[in-house]
Amino acid sequence: MRNQDMMHLWFDGNPAISLKLRQYLLARFGSVEALYEMDAATLLAISQQVGYEEAANRLLERRNVGFLESQMERLDKHRVTLLYEEKNAYPDKLRHIYDSPRLLYAVGKLDKSLDFYNQNLAIVGARNADTYHRETTRVFARELAKNGIHIISGLARGIDSEAHIGCLEGKGYTVAVLGCGINVTYPKEHISLYERIKEEGLVLSEYGLDVAPNPFQFPARNRIISGLSDGVLVTCAKKKSGSLITADLALEQGKQVYAFPGRIMDALSEGNNDLIKMGALCVTKPEDILLDLWGEEKMDFEPSKNTKEEEDKKNNLAPEEKLVYSCLDLDPVFVDELVKASKLGVSKTISVLYGLETKGLVKQTMRGYYIKNI
Amino acid sequence: MYSKVKSCAVAGVDGRTIMVEADVHDGLPMFTMVGYLSSSVKEAAQRVQTALKNSGYHLPAKRITVNLSPADLKKDGSGFDLSIAVAVLLAMGIVSEYDMNHVMILGELSLDGSVRPIRGVLPMVNQAAIEGCKICIVPKNNTKEAALVRHIEIIGVDSLLECVEYLQGIRKIEPEKTTNLFCEEECECTSLDFSEVKGQESIKRGMEIAAAGFHNVLLCGPAGAGKSMLVKRLPGILPRMTFEEQLEVTKIYSVGGKLNQEGSLIYHRPFRSPHHTISEQALVGGGRIPGPGEVSFAHMGVLFLDELPEFQKHVLEVLREPLEERKICISRLHASYEFPADFMMVAAMNPCPCGNYPSSRCQCTPKQIQNYQNKVSGPLLDRIDIRMEVRAVGHNELFEERKQETSKQIRKRVEKARRIQQQRFVNDKISFNSQLDGKQIETYIRLDYEAQQLLEERFMTNHLSMRGLHRVLRLARTIADLEDSEMVLLPHLQEAFFYRNEELFTREVGVCEIRI
Numbered sequence: 069m070r071n072q073d074m075m076h077l078w079f080d081g082n083p084a085i086s087l088k089l090r091q092y093l094l095a096r097f098g099s100v101e102a103l104y105e106m107d108a109a110t111l112l113a114i115s116q117q118v119g120y121e122e123a124a125n126r127l128l129e130r131r132n133v134g135f136l137e138s139q140m141e142r143l144d145k146h147r148v149t150l151l152y153e154e155k156n157a158y159p160d161k162l163r164h165i166y167d168s169p170r171l172l173y174a175v176g177k178l179d180k181s182l183d184f185y186n187q188n189l190a191i192v193g194a195r196n197a198d199t200y201h202r203e204t205t206r207v208f209a210r211e212l213a214k215n216g217i218h219i220i221s222g223l224a225r226g227i228d229s230e231a232h233i234g235c236l237e238g239k240g241y242t243v244a245v246l247g248c249g250i251n252v253t254y255p256k257e258h259i260s261l262y263e264r265i266k267e268e269g270l271v272l273s274e275y276g277l278d279v280a281p282n283p284f285q286f287p288a289r290n291r292i293i294s295g296l297s298d299g300v301l302v303t304c305a306k307k308k309s310g311s312l313i314t315a316d317l318a319l320e321q322g323k324q325v326y327a328f329p330g331r332i333m334d335a336l337s338e339g340n341n342d343l344i345k346m347g348a349l350c351v352t353k354p355e356d357i358l359l360d361l362w363g364e365e366k367m368d369f370e371p372s373k374n375t376k377e378e379e380d381k382k383n384n385l386a387p388e389e390k391l392v393y394s395c396l397d398l399d400p401v402f403v404d405e406l407v408k409a410s411k412l413g414v415s416k417t418i419s420v421l422y423g424l425e426t427k428g429l430v431k432q433t434m435r436g437y438y439i440k441n442i
Numbered sequence: 443m444y445s446k447v448k449s450c451a452v453a454g455v456d457g458r459t460i461m462v463e464a465d466v467h468d469g470l471p472m473f474t475m476v477g478y479l480s481s482s483v484k485e486a487a488q489r490v491q492t493a494l495k496n497s498g499y500h501l502p503a504k505r506i507t508v509n510l511s512p513a514d515l516k517k518d519g520s521g522f523d524l525s526i527a528v529a530v531l532l533a534m535g536i537v538s539e540y541d542m543n544h545v546m547i548l549g550e551l552s553l554d555g556s557v558r559p560i561r562g563v564l565p566m567v568n569q570a571a572i573e574g575c576k577i578c579i580v581p582k583n584n585t586k587e588a589a590l591v592r593h594i595e596i597i598g599v600d601s602l603l604e605c606v607e608y609l610q611g612i613r614k615i616e617p618e619k620t621t622n623l624f625c626e627e628e629c630e631c632t633s634l635d636f637s638e639v640k641g642q643e644s645i646k647r648g649m650e651i652a653a654a655g656f657h658n659v660l661l662c663g664p665a666g667a668g669k670s671m672l673v674k675r676l677p678g679i680l681p682r683m684t685f686e687e688q689l690e691v692t693k694i695y696s697v698g699g700k701l702n703q704e705g706s707l708i709y710h711r712p713f714r715s716p717h718h719t720i721s722e723q724a725l726v727g728g729g730r731i732p733g734p735g736e737v738s739f740a741h742m743g744v745l746f747l748d749e750l751p752e753f754q755k756h757v758l759e760v761l762r763e764p765l766e767e768r769k770i771c772i773s774r775l776h777a778s779y780e781f782p783a784d785f786m787m788v789a790a791m792n793p794c795p796c797g798n799y800p801s802s803r804c805q806c807t808p809k810q811i812q813n814y815q816n817k818v819s820g821p822l823l824d825r826i827d828i829r830m831e832v833r834a835v836g837h838n839e840l841f842e843e844r845k846q847e848t849s850k851q852i853r854k855r856v857e858k859a860r861r862i863q864q865q866r867f868v869n870d871k872i873s874f875n876s877q878l879d880g881k882q883i884e885t886y887i888r889l890d891y892e893a894q895q896l897l898e899e900r901f902m903t904n905h906l907s908m909r910g911l912h913r914v915l916r917l918a919r920t921i922a923d924l925e926d927s928e929m930v931l932l933p934h935l936q937e938a939f940f941y942r943n944e945e946l947f948t949r950e951v952g953v954c955e956i957r958i
Contacts, residue, residue: 198802225808257808400800402833403940407643414647415921415937422936426896434800435662436644436831436940 074136075104076152080171081139081276084126090170093120104131142277146251147266149174159183165295165321169274172292173250176270179241182218182296186361188243190220190297190318192290192311193227193304194336199433200398201227201304201336204328206234207442208301211354213240217361220297222247222289223262223271225255227303227311232261235269242269245293247286249279272296290314291321299324299361301351305339312339315348324360326351381427388412392420393429393440400437443467445532448546448575449510449525450566451517454779455693455734457562457569459546461511462522464529469505475526477510480518480731489520489551490527497555497602499531506530516776518731521560524549524579527602528609537609546570547605549581555602559583564689564696567591577617579605587696589618590689590707634675637846641839645672648830648941650852653679654859655920656874658765658787658825660750660943663832665797669790672832673746676788677713678849680743681860687742690782694741698734712743718752722760732772732779737764740785750791751817758822761787765825768877787826791818827876827913829943859923875920883912887919892932900939914942 079100080090096118097103103111108128115124130136143150151158151172160183162168181187191209193201209219209231219235221228223244235242244265248254250273253262265271274292275285290313294300300318302325305311315325325348330337344350351357359367385393388410395401395409407417421438424430431441447462473487487508494501508526510517525547531537548566549557563584570578571594578596580588585598595617599605607613636646645661649672652659661669683691692708695701701708716725716736727735737745747753764770768784794811798804806814860874866886867873878886889897897914900906906914918930918938925934 255808402831403644404641404833408641408839414643415933418644418940419933419936422939434831435829436833437800 070140072101072154073150074133074140075100076150076171077139077143077276078130078136079103079127080152082126082130083276083279085123087167087170089120089123093123103127139277143173146277147175148250148277149178159296161188161297162292162295165291167291168295169292171274173273173276174270175250176266177241177268178270179218181241182243182270186298187216188218188220188297188299189357189361190293190300190314191227191231192221192293192300192302192314193231194306194309194311195224195226195228196336197226197230197304198336199400199439201328202230203398203439203442205303206230206237208303208354208357209234209240210238212357213238213242215354215358216240217358218243220245220293222286222293223254223258223265225258229258229261232265232269236264243296244269244271245289245296246271246273246275247289248281249273249275249277251277252279252281254281286310287313291317294318294321294323297323299326299357301326301328301357302340302343302348303328304330304336305343306335307338307342309339312343315343324349326357326360328352381429385424385429388416388420389424392417393424396430396438396440398439398442400433400439403436403438406438443533443535445529445542447525447529447532447542448570448573449522450546450548450569451515451519451521452562452565452697453515453777454732454781455565455690455697455738457566458515459569459573460515460517460522462525462529463509463511464526464533465507466502466504466530466533467507471503471505473501473506473508475508475510477508477513478516479510480516482520483510483517483522486520486523486526486551489523489553490530492553493523493551493555493602494527494530496553497606499534499536499606501530502534506533516731519560519562520550520558521548521562521566523551524557524581524599524602524605527551528605531606537606540609540611544574544576545579545609546573546575546577547579548584549579549599549605551602557581557599557601557605561699562697563587564590564701565693567594567596568689568693570594579608585618586706587692587701589620590692592620634678635849636675636679636852637848639668639672639675639846640842640844641835642668642672642832645830645832646847646852648828649676650679650856651917651920651924651937651941652676652786652788652828653681653852654856654924655827655863655876655916656786657827657876657917657920659789660823660826660829661788661790661832662793662829663790664799664801664834665792667832667834669832670748673744673748673788673790674713675849676744677711679852679856680711680786681853681857683709683711683742691742694734694738694782698739700739710743712740713746714740714743715746715748718747718749720753720757722757725757726760726764726770726783727772727779727781730774731776732774732781734781735770737761737770737783737785738781741782743785745785745787747787747789750789751814755817755819759819762821762825765822789818789826793831823943824909826943827917828941830941855924858926859920862923862926875916875923878912878916878919880912883915883919887915887930888928889918889930889935890932893918893930893935896932896935896939910942910944913944914938917942 111124115121151174157178205227213235218241219231220243221231232242253259294314294317300315302311302315318325327340327343327348329350330341391410395406407414410417429441430438433439444465449460449462450457451460475487528547550560552558559581563580564587567578567588568591571591578594579599582598582600585596588596597615598618608615663669688707714736725736727738764783769780770783771780793799794804794806795814796804796806918935921934921937922930
């Protein structure tokens with residue numbers, strides 16, 4: 069087993085040789101094992117004939133047990149598992165996509181349920197999303213996770229991180245597909261989220277240790293995100309957005325595409341509105357996605373248990389609390405506006421807001437700015 | 443013949459008595475001055491000789507020696523001229539019958555014998571009063587300032603001749619009347635009033651709390667939101683200074699040579715806003731013979747640092763000690779000097795390099811924003827109790843006709859809270875809630891059951907550090923004082939939590955969220 073891991077690391081983990089070239093070499097020489105066992109002179113001679121001399125040299129350079137051993141040791145230290153087609157743990161859904169990744173690095177819980185059908189949803193969207201989109205994304209991820217849906221995303225800023233956080237809040241299984249090395253956190257501020265997904269979910273990457281987040285790697289990882297999923301939800305996207313690439317790939321791979329409806333003229337929603345025009349399913353409730361994935365007969369959506377409690381809580385508010393709560397929205401409102409609208413005075417408004425915050429109905433997104441907590 | 447006259451020098455903001463001794467005896471005609479003198483004092487020899495000649499006194503062809511003691515203190519400035527001249531005349535026997543033990547003489551001489559005003563008269567006269575002098579002779583232009591000190595007669599003189607004739611008893615000079623000491627009547631200090639600020643309710647309330655407890659404030663907001671406008675109105679709601687405080691502030695300005703011509707007391711709390719290119723020395727005081735810096739000029743008042751991140755980092759760091767100690771100690775080769783620096787720091791900054799965050803117009807990356815905010819060091823932020831987010835007022839608020847509270851109304855509440863604090867701290871060395879230390883917090887701050895619960899809950903969920911706890915309690919105490927409440931109640935604590943200076947955006951997962 070370890071031997072095989074080493075061989076694949078040698079062949080597929082060599083950053084200097086592209087996927088296309090590897091595919092060609094394999095077609096030509098049969099298998100990774102054959103290439104690994106082949107003596108240097110023959111490999112060089114054959115490569116010379118087809119003009120792949122340089123690639124052969126690169127491969128030969130690294131065909132050194134000591135070097136590969138040290139690499140393996142480092143991977144072990146990072147608790148990285150290597151996934152390739154021969155392995156059982158390799159996600160089935162990726163076997164069938166175009167340009168299927170030959171080697172994946174994985175850290176975390178490898179769960180075979182990833183192969184079940186109609187269980188995985190990719191959530192993608194803009195990095196600089198506003199509060200409204202972030203909140204709705206988080207709530208969707210949370211509610212779907214509670215119903216056993218696995219959430220797949222890319223650990224980027226904005227929507228991606230909200231999707232992961234929402235899934236973790238719903239105690240679900242989440243997969244982060246990185247566009248950089250498996251041990252690299254990008255962006256840096258997501259370090260604790262990354263660590264938590266390693267514990268409770270799965271982190272996947274096509275790129276080995278220490279690979280920097282080069283821009284061209286991100287569109288490439290999108291095919292893995294859509295490939296792993298049974299549907300892709302685009303929550304907010306500008307007209308030209310990386311999320312739309314993921315949606316296109318999903319269509320090519322025969323997956324369903326869902327989109328949030330956005331406001332007209334809102335630059336951050338132009339992309340998903342276009343998707344709806346082109347035929348993507350417009351979703352407004354988490355149930356919409358479940359219904360589409362599972363169909364009418366299998367549908368047993370379980371609403372969050374506390375929905376009723378929430379309603380009770382809202383109904384039992386004191387008049388002042390009701391007044392302030394009614395002024396709030398999913399777009400952050402500054403405290404001065406609440407003071408003005410409620411006519412309660414600064415001290416009283418702040419006190420009421422704190423009361424609402426303790427009840428979990430309101431939250432502060434930034435100093436002095438409040439939104440409804442959903 | 444030997445003579446002795448009292449004069450005074452300034453070290454820091456306090457006067458120090460200098461004995462001017464003169465001796466006239468047979469020998470080679472010569473005028474010698476000794477006693478660790480700086481060059482400006484050495485030059486006094488020429489001025490004194492000429493001024494004496496032009497006033498009609500002829501120096502005998504004898505050896506004249508002048509000594510300024512104590513000999514270990516470096517003497518600087520021109521304030522000794524008049525006393526040297528009088529000492530020489532005494533030694534010559536021209537002025538003899540007067541008891542010089544209870545007289546202090548201050549003033550610079552000009553060649554024609556007239557007396558010119560000097561800096562730092564107030565602390566010097568103060569020192570004279572402490573020494574037990576009965577009379578202090580000062581330049582005419584400084585009399586108003588000198589008359590602020592009680593229990594001492596101030597004689598203002600225009601020329602050396604006048605001074606000598608007064609001492610000889612030939613001329614009578616009316617002592618300057620002690621000027622209107624403490625003006626109880628409140629004088630409207632600024633034309634700037636809070637009623638001119640539309641909207642910004644939460645900021646005004648924060649300013650009120652800051653003024654009542656003398657808490658340091660950080661205002662954060664986009665360009666043009668009105669940060670400077672708000673801060674400039676802050677002095678208008680600060681509680682009035684007591685006479686002792688006024689005198690202390692006036693002393694500093696006297697030493698810094700910044701007192702106006704009338705030399706009246708400074709009634710209003712100072713408001714200093716140095717530009718962000720300021721140097722360390724200008725901020726905390728410095729120079730070969732150190733003089734007070736901006737922190738001392740802001741003593742008992744407001745030091746406003748606009749565009750906080752633009753200040754040079756090392757300049758901001760020197761503020762740490764004065765903020766803690768409420769004074770600044772500057773050591774130089776000759777001596778170390780202490781200046782009071784009990785000020786309220788009000789800082790304003792933009793939230794990001796482009797200044798628009800959190801609006802969608804902001805194009806800065808989270809990293810840029812973080813870097814910008816990190817320009818202000820943690821230890822400095824630790825000393826700021828209140829942090830407020832300022833948001834540009836919308837057009838609907840701008841054109842709205844609504845009655846706004848005036849500074850006078852706000853000040854009334856502030857004064858009340860101040861009185862409560864004065865009573866509470868009558869046995870302590872502090873005067874405001876912001877100066878409470880850990881032990882005093884335990885003695886003076888009592889929470890009711892509900893507030894205690896909130897505090898414990900915050901502590902359990904790791905939303906509060908020990909330092910953060912103290913900060914929030916100090917604020918809560920001030921808010922309770924404003925509401926005239928003996929106990930700190932739940933709403934007070936909640937409001938304190940709202941205004942406290944703390945980063946609150948760590949999510950459950952620990953992701954540092956910076957963009958809304």
